[in-house]
Amino acid sequence: xxxFAVACALAVSVAGGASADxxxxxxxxxxxxxxxxxxxxDLPPITLSAGVPLSDAGWELKSGTYYExxxxxxxxxxxxxxxxxxxxxxxxxxxxxxxxDGDRVSRDQTGxxxxxxxxxxxxxxxxxxxxxxxxxxxxxxxxSYGAKxxxxxxxxxxxxxxxCALLGxxxxxxxxxxxxxxxxxxxxxxxxxxxxxxxxxxxxAALARIGVVFQQTTLDxxxxxxxxxxxxxxxxxxxxxxxxxxxxxxxxxxxMRERRRERARTLNGGHRRRTxxxxxxxxxxxxxxxxxxxxxxxxATRAALTRDVHEMCADGGLTVLWxxxxxxxxxxxxxxxxxxxxRLLADGIAGDVAGDLPLTDRFLELTAGAAA
Amino acid sequence: xTWLVAMQAIVLREALRFVHQRERFLxxxxxxxxxxxxxxxxxxxxxGLSITPxxxxxxxxxxxxxxxxxxxxxxxxxxxxxLSLVYDREMGSMRxxxxxxxxxxxxLLSKLLAGTVISILQALAFLAIAALFDITMPRxxxxxxxxxxxxxxxxxxxxxxxxxxxxxxxxxxxxxxxxVIFPMFFLSSALYPLWKMAESSTLxxxxxxxxxxxxxVELIRFALYGELNGPALGWTLVAFAVFSAxxxxxxxxxxxxxxxxx
Numbered sequence: 001x002x003x004f005a006v007a008c009a010l011a012v013s014v015a016g017g018a019s020a021d022x023x024x025x026x027x028x029x030x031x032x033x034x035x036x037x038x039x040x041x042d043l044p045p046i047t048l049s050a051g052v053p054l055s056d057a058g059w060e061l062k063s064g065t066y067y068e069x070x071x072x073x074x075x076x077x078x079x080x081x082x083x084x085x086x087x088x089x090x091x092x093x094x095x096x097x098x099x100x101d102g103d104r105v106s107r108d109q110t111g112x113x114x115x116x117x118x119x120x121x122x123x124x125x126x127x128x129x130x131x132x133x134x135x136x137x138x139x140x141x142x143x144s145y146g147a148k149x150x151x152x153x154x155x156x157x158x159x160x161x162x163x164c165a166l167l168g169x170x171x172x173x174x175x176x177x178x179x180x181x182x183x184x185x186x187x188x189x190x191x192x193x194x195x196x197x198x199x200x201x202x203x204x205a206a207l208a209r210i211g212v213v214f215q216q217t218t219l220d221x222x223x224x225x226x227x228x229x230x231x232x233x234x235x236x237x238x239x240x241x242x243x244x245x246x247x248x249x250x251x252x253x254x255x256m257r258e259r260r261r262e263r264a265r266t267l268n269g270g271h272r273r274r275t276x277x278x279x280x281x282x283x284x285x286x287x288x289x290x291x292x293x294x295x296x297x298x299x300a301t302r303a304a305l306t307r308d309v310h311e312m313c314a315d316g317g318l319t320v321l322w323x324x325x326x327x328x329x330x331x332x333x334x335x336x337x338x339x340x341x342x343r344l345l346a347d348g349i350a351g352d353v354a355g356d357l358p359l360t361d362r363f364l365e366l367t368a369g370a371a372a
Numbered sequence: 373x374t375w376l377v378a379m380q381a382i383v384l385r386e387a388l389r390f391v392h393q394r395e396r397f398l399x400x401x402x403x404x405x406x407x408x409x410x411x412x413x414x415x416x417x418x419x420g421l422s423i424t425p426x427x428x429x430x431x432x433x434x435x436x437x438x439x440x441x442x443x444x445x446x447x448x449x450x451x452x453x454x455l456s457l458v459y460d461r462e463m464g465s466m467r468x469x470x471x472x473x474x475x476x477x478x479x480l481l482s483k484l485l486a487g488t489v490i491s492i493l494q495a496l497a498f499l500a501i502a503a504l505f506d507i508t509m510p511r512x513x514x515x516x517x518x519x520x521x522x523x524x525x526x527x528x529x530x531x532x533x534x535x536x537x538x539x540x541x542x543x544x545x546x547x548x549x550x551x552v553i554f555p556m557f558f559l560s561s562a563l564y565p566l567w568k569m570a571e572s573s574t575l576x577x578x579x580x581x582x583x584x585x586x587x588x589v590e591l592i593r594f595a596l597y598g599e600l601n602g603p604a605l606g607w608t609l610v611a612f613a614v615f616s617a618x619x620x621x622x623x624x625x626x627x628x629x630x631x632x633x634x
Contacts, residue, residue: 182471186625208473218464220385222392227385234381235472237374 135160135319136181136287141190143176150176152342154190158321158335160286163313165330165350166323168339169367174323175215177339178291181321182212195286208236211280215291217272221265225256225275228264229282236283246282254278254308270301277309287319288312294329302329310334327360340367378474379482386453386486390493400449400494401501404441408502412437424565426597434507439593440562442495442517443585446525447556449494451548453487454532470623477620484533488525495521513596520595524588527608530615531584537622560586561593584611 137157143150151173158164168174179185181192183203192199197206219228226247233243251257254274264272273293280288290309294302306322306329313320322329330336332351337344345366346353354362390397416433423430469479499514509517535552557563559576560583570577580586587607594601621627 182467183625184467184470185627188626204473204475207471210471212468212471214464214467216464218468220389220465222389223385227388231381231385232468234377235469235474237377237473239377 135162135195136164136321137191137193138177138181139191139193141177141180141187141192143173143180143187143189150342151180151187154339154342154344156337156344156347158287158319160195160319161313161317162335163310163320163322163331164335164337166321166337166339167325167327167330167363168323169325171341172325172339173342174291174339176342178212178214178289178323181289182210183207208283209286211283211285211288213273213276213280213288213290213293215293215295217276219264219272219275219279222263224261224263225251225267226260228275229260229279232279233282238283243282246284250278250281253281253312269297270305273297273301273305277305281312285318287321290320290322292323292325294324294326302326327358327363330359338363338366375474375478378472378479379485382469382479382482383486383489386490390490397494397497400445401498403448404444404498405501407441407444408434408437408507409505424567426594426599426601434502436565437563438499438502438507438509439596440557440560440589442498442521442592443524443560443562443589444557445495445498446488446491446521446528446588447553447585449487449491450525450528450530450532451535451553452532453490454529454536476623476625480533480619480623481616484526484529487529487532488522491525491529492518492521509596510598512598516598517592517595520591523605523608523612524591527584527588527612527615530612530619534615534618534622537619556583556585559583560589562586562589584608587611 135158139155141154142152154173154177166174166177180187181194181199183199183206186200192206194206195209197209199206220231223231229247229250230243233239233246238246247260248257251260254277256271256274256278259267259271259275264275267275277288277290277293288309293309294305297305309320309322310331312318324330330350332349332354334350336346336348336350336353338346338353350359353359357365412434427435466483469483470476472479496514496518499509499517502508531552535548559580561569561580562585566577566580566586569580584607587604590601590604591608594604
């Protein structure tokens with residue numbers, strides 16, 4: 001399965017231009033942080049983009065599973081950490097960039113993200129900014145029901161504004177993953193971060209940033225579309241005018257406004273789903289989780305729904321995790337995770353994962369190969 | 373403020389659902405009315421009742437059984453609203469509720485309160501219909517019974533909530549009827565006073581005396597006559613605390629009880 005691995009890179013670009021309070025050496029900058037991996041063997045060879053092996057660049061292997069590093073560079077405009085399998089094996093706990101004040105940290109290509117707004121900090125380590133990852137990040141997540149392992153060491157990240165398809169056959173562990181992501185239950189192993197909020201340490205902050213569309217419908221069929229949305233707004237502490245404005249906006253976005261007074265029971269499957277998606281957007285989440293949202297819908301409705309959610313991603317900066325077992329809902333430029341028997345078999349851009357095969361064939365090959 | 377907005381919405385949702393499901397309302401009323409108008413009428417000849425507090429005069433059996441039937445409404449509703457979470461399609465809406473960024477105990481309490489408010493409305497409707505049949509209580513009793521119904525309803529709802537999270541086998545309502553509702557209802561002072569029970573078996577009387585449902589019924593009985601039954605209130609509150617703790621334990625995400633329902 002490794003052959004589908006995507007070479008990932010963490011690129012830290014530092015633009016030139018010193019700010020006023022810079023002192024002596026304004027051309028030099030450094031990079032420091034902690035990378036961790038579950039096993040020592042997982043630590044991939046990583047090089048600086050300039051071609052300097054990290055072992056020569058101040059990396060120190062700490063306690064077998066951690067890299068604690070500090071890199072000094074000078075004059076270079078760009079510094080990148082590059083390694084195959086980089087993301088799958090490595091997690092950036094902390095990344096501190098010292099250098100020109102106010103410079104911008106670019107996003108990496110692994111799904112791990114540094115805040116766009118992160119300010120580069122220089123000087124006293126005690127005042128270093130801690131740049132949290134945002135979007136959605138899952139690290140070494142495992143879960144078992146008694147002896148049955150449902151999720152086995154799952155690691156992935158989704159950058160903000162990305163549409164990430166989670167493809168897996170029935171029983172792959174998708175529902176367990178969603179249970180954990182929505183904190184229906186928690187796992188003793190692993191970590192989940194939603195927009196930088198750790199689900200274990202700050203569950204309420206993390207939950208406030210998620211919108212969820214569950215596989216089974218969770219509308220009150222006896223209530224109208226609007227009543228359903230108003231109930232949900234209140235669960236997120238929104239009431240009065242604020243709730244009205246948000247409800248209008250969400251309904252407009254899903255083209256459901258003219259049906260607001262209809263009972264949910266009278267809606268068809270596609271409109272029910274649209275209502276649920278509209279509902280999940282009311283509190284302006286950063287991450288939208290959809291658990292097989294297209295189940296039971298006809299082909300045309302399915303295509304329209306898939307298209308609309310892709311569009312929301314593209315123009316709203318919304319991070320989407322879309323679980324499905326249908327490969328035709330995945331576009332070539334989507335991020336794609338293939339989950340099977342609790343393990344991630346592939347993680348990359350869908351087109352790359354598929355390679356020269358149609359995605360459906362690749363998917364079958366992957367899942368058949370893992371089962372054998 | 374956010375907390376209250378959420379609680380209000382949870383209660384309002386339950387009320388709206390209730391209004392829309394008239395059959396549910398009628399079904400909930402028919403059950404105690406059948407007991408009152410059919411069972412009690414036949415039974416009054418068989419059972420002689422002496423004067424015991426809070427009654428100050430001889431009473432008919434219909435009068436005696438009214439608080440027990442109020443308790444029955446609370447019991448059925450408590451079990452139904454909580455257990456519907458498990459075996460109806462309600463688990464989805466529970467999951468939605470639990471993704472709200474509020475403490476889980478607050479969400480569960482709100483859910484409990486919502487169910488109880490509906491139960492109280494049903495019990496009051498039952499009392500009104502009973503009054504039409506000339507089965508009346510002191511006037512102030514109709515007001516004073518509300519807090520008693522609230523405490524009892526919360527206690528029984530908490531029991532249902534605890535069961536819904538902890539017990540896997542109770543996946544259909546018949547099981548709950550057999551193993552929870554019937555024993556609780558029959559082994560209580562709802563249908564016969566405890567001293568009457570003691571005449572046939574002191575063991576049964578003792579079981580009834582520790583049954584929290586007995587105390588809920590007695591709390592309601594005394595409240596209907598404008599009296600406060602302190603020990604019954606104490607027992608009911610203790611049972612509420614215990615059942616709530618169990619429910620919180622069952623719904624604790626780290627306990628993993630809910631993972632089976634994912």
